[in-house]
Amino acid sequence: MKTTILLCIGASLVYTTMALAADKGFVMDGSKRTIVLPAPSVSLIDGPGRDITSSYCNICHSLDYITTQQKFPKTRWHGVVTKMVKTYGAPIPEVNVGIITDYIATYYGTGK
Numbered sequence: 287m288k289t290t291i292l293l294c295i296g297a298s299l300v301y302t303t304m305a306l307a308a309d310k311g312f313v314m315d316g317s318k319r320t321i322v323l324p325a326p327s328v329s330l331i332d333g334p335g336r337d338i339t340s341s342y343c344n345i346c347h348s349l350d351y352i353t354t355q356q357k358f359p360k361t362r363w364h365g366v367v368t369k370m371v372k373t374y375g376a377p378i379p380e381v382n383v384g385i386i387t388d389y390i391a392t393y394y395g396t397g398k
């Protein structure tokens with residue numbers, strides 16, 4: 287019984303190692319590889335709050351999520367920013383939620 291269990295564990299380890307080795311992206315010798323990401327293609331309009339908005343809203347997705355939306359009123363943008371924090375776990379301190387909402391509402395919303 288013990289031998290069968292050990293054989294099963296051994297076989298699955300060998301199989302996993304082979305599967306990982308077959309994956310070209312997996313580096314077996316521990317050497318480093320680098321990839322070059324494309325430069326961010328969207329930059330926001332200059333104004334108060336732009337840098338904070340750019341850095342927080344670009345963590346998970348492109349900033350074109352902001353620039354390609356309709357011109358929403360401020361309350362709607364506040365709802366979007368709050369959803370990013372509460373639903374998706376965006377690490378945005380409360381103090382910055384207002385700054386970001388004001389910025390987006392002003393430059394990509396109805397302004398009020």
Ligand code: HEC
Nearest residue numbers: 342343345346347351352355366367370374375376377386
């Ligand atoms: C923690 C990750 C994360 C961060 C940070 C983040 N978002 Fe999102 N966002 C998401 C996810 C997940 C979705 C929904 C899936 C998708 O469409 O890619 C989304 C979708 C959106 C959408 C599409 C409409 C909607 O309501 O789903 C908008 C607009 C948006 N985000 C704006 C923002 C803004 C503005 C910020 C900065 C305040 C921000 N996001 C920061 C994760 C994030």
